[in-house]
Amino acid sequence: MLTCAIIDDEEINRLTLEHYIELTPDLELVASLSDGIAGLKYFREDNRVDVLFLDIEMPHLSGLDLLRVLPDPPEVIITTARQDFAVDAFELRVTDYLVKPFEFSRFTQAVQRVLERRKPTAGTPAAAAPAEAAPSADLFVKVNSKMVRVNFDEVLYVEALSDYVNIVTPKQKFIVYTTLKGLETRLAQFPNFVRVHRSYLLNTLHIESIEDNTANLKGGHFVPIGKSYQDGFFKSLAKI
Structure with a gap:
């Protein structure tokens, strides 16, 4: 059973x-708090929970600001009426993002994500201390007027288009209003993304071959490797 707290x-x-x-049989509520200040006091008193259900817009201290000051936050499920904080929330490595009002079925799905993340890996005793969870490969990006979840493990490459970028997967493309430099900073948690050209970020997981300073990717995609990036790129390949 997982202990949990609510801050809303x-x-x-x-x-x-x-x-x-x-x-939910897997959950035990140990605290239900009415604002971010009360939440900060609760955790600073050395209280700990497995799961935190956290609102964003609260007086004095928002949910996201609370997360930024907690040194070791638990698994966090955001519960908010706003969709436009999703990118910021997932940068803070929250487990899920629920938009109010949500049904019990969606709540259950979020709890299941927590349970899956906390499962011991094969060969690891259940009582062993869990290793730090790998960051989720999912990020939300704003496409036109909606937020779209993109699994960046599936992204082949990102191409700069003036003030926009083109995020390319094997099945579709996403045109996102941001700069390549800005997206590169956000993808710093994924070491498989490498800048190989002033206009391209490349996912090394999808390289099939390299010829004539061009990376050949799965599905017949090609990405040029700029001259000023070649030394660093080829040195990084030796570590793969």
């Missing part, structure tokens, strides 16, 4: 979450 400034939302937790 709206009583109706806390009551809904408390009811959902009561219906």
